[in-house]
Amino acid sequence: MSTTDIKAEPGLPFIDISREFDAPRELIFRAHTEPALVRQWLGGGTYEMVIDRWEARDGGAWRYVHRDGEGNEYGFHGVFHGAPTVDNMVQTFEFEGAPGHVSLDAMTLEEHDGRTTVRIHSTFQSVEARDAMVESGMAEGMNAGYAKLDALLEQLKTPVA
Amino acid sequence: MSTTDIKAEPGLPFIDISREFDAPRELIFRAHTEPALVRQWLGGGTYEMVIDRWEARDGGAWRYVHRDGEGNEYGFHGVFHGAPTVDNMVQTFEFEGAPGHVSLDAMTLEEHDGRTTVRIHSTFQSVEARDAMVESGMAEGMNAGYAKLDALLEQLKTPVA
Numbered sequence: 001m002s003t004t005d006i007k008a009e010p011g012l013p014f015i016d017i018s019r020e021f022d023a024p025r026e027l028i029f030r031a032h033t034e035p036a037l038v039r040q041w042l043g044g045g046t047y048e049m050v051i052d053r054w055e056a057r058d059g060g061a062w063r064y065v066h067r068d069g070e071g072n073e074y075g076f077h078g079v080f081h082g083a084p085t086v087d088n089m090v091q092t093f094e095f096e097g098a099p100g101h102v103s104l105d106a107m108t109l110e111e112h113d114g115r116t117t118v119r120i121h122s123t124f125q126s127v128e129a130r131d132a133m134v135e136s137g138m139a140e141g142m143n144a145g146y147a148k149l150d151a152l153l154e155q156l157k158t159p160v161a
Numbered sequence: 162m163s164t165t166d167i168k169a170e171p172g173l174p175f176i177d178i179s180r181e182f183d184a185p186r187e188l189i190f191r192a193h194t195e196p197a198l199v200r201q202w203l204g205g206g207t208y209e210m211v212i213d214r215w216e217a218r219d220g221g222a223w224r225y226v227h228r229d230g231e232g233n234e235y236g237f238h239g240v241f242h243g244a245p246t247v248d249n250m251v252q253t254f255e256f257e258g259a260p261g262h263v264s265l266d267a268m269t270l271e272e273h274d275g276r277t278t279v280r281i282h283s284t285f286q287s288v289e290a291r292d293a294m295v296e297s298g299m300a301e302g303m304n305a306g307y308a309k310l311d312a313l314l315e316q317l318k319t320p321v322a
Binding site for chain 1 (some may be wrong): 174222284
């Protein structure tokens with residue numbers, strides 16, 4: 001299993017993420033744009049994942065809720081800027097537990113020899129908001145989600161019997 | 162006429178703009194959300210302003226084109242994140258002459274004694290993109306646009322005879 005590389009340079013409001021997957025980029029793109037696939041891995045961990053909307057098109061809205069075992073709900077939402085492509089998928093992101101703090105994510109998928117590197121450049125409205133995101137346990141959440149994505153991609157690669 | 166205050170701290174990807182207007186914030190909000198009003202001031206200067214879309218709602222898209230006297234066209238587009246309010250109007254922004262560079266603008270309107278301060282916090286995906294925006298003559302464009310907005314607000318404040 002690959003590890004997720006997360007860079008957060010001190011004093012700047014960016015997070016740069018990269019992670020390699022053993023799958024062509026078209027499959028990874030599907031796993032990021034088709035709600036029935038997104039719900040199987042995004043967020044990872046033990047949360048129940050409920051997707052309200054996942055409209056992967058220019059101006060499309062997205063929203064999902066994570067529910068933990070005690071009934072607590074954590075909502076997230078945003079919109080897509082431009083039509084998502086394998087070369088550029090741009091979304092706004094807001095955690096409803098900290099309303100008014102919006103970030104901007106841009107994802108690119110780079111394929112070599114059937115393996116794909118996912119790169120995400122996240123931009124925050126302040127260095128403080130970026131630091132809060134890094135300290136929120138995001139690395140753990142991303143690694144758990146990407147481990148589920150590894151498994152989902154294996155299923156998608158296997159022809160149905 | 163008020164002047165526009167533009168702050169761009171070295172080494173950070175932000176631009177902070179503030180400008181006072183002699184009008185209540187509801188009028189300024191209308192001038193930013195109703196396309197028939199937006200087209201009368203945004204961009205300012207001598208460009209012809211053509212608004213393709215200005216859907217000031219959550220997930221709404223916006224796009225406009227500036228045409229100069231020689232027929233050159235400069236397109237800009239983005240989407241609205243969340244429903245715009247006087248306290249928070251959040252939009253993505255992309256200049257079609259530099260595709261792939263997206264920024265995130267958040268505007269707040271603060272009213273005291275019938276006068277309103279517009280504050281915009283712009284966040285860029287890199288310090289280089291921020292610097293390029295500052296050097297593009299944006300201050301001149303904003304001042305010209307805001308002078309037109311001053312005049313438009315005077316009209317909107319005057320009861321129709």
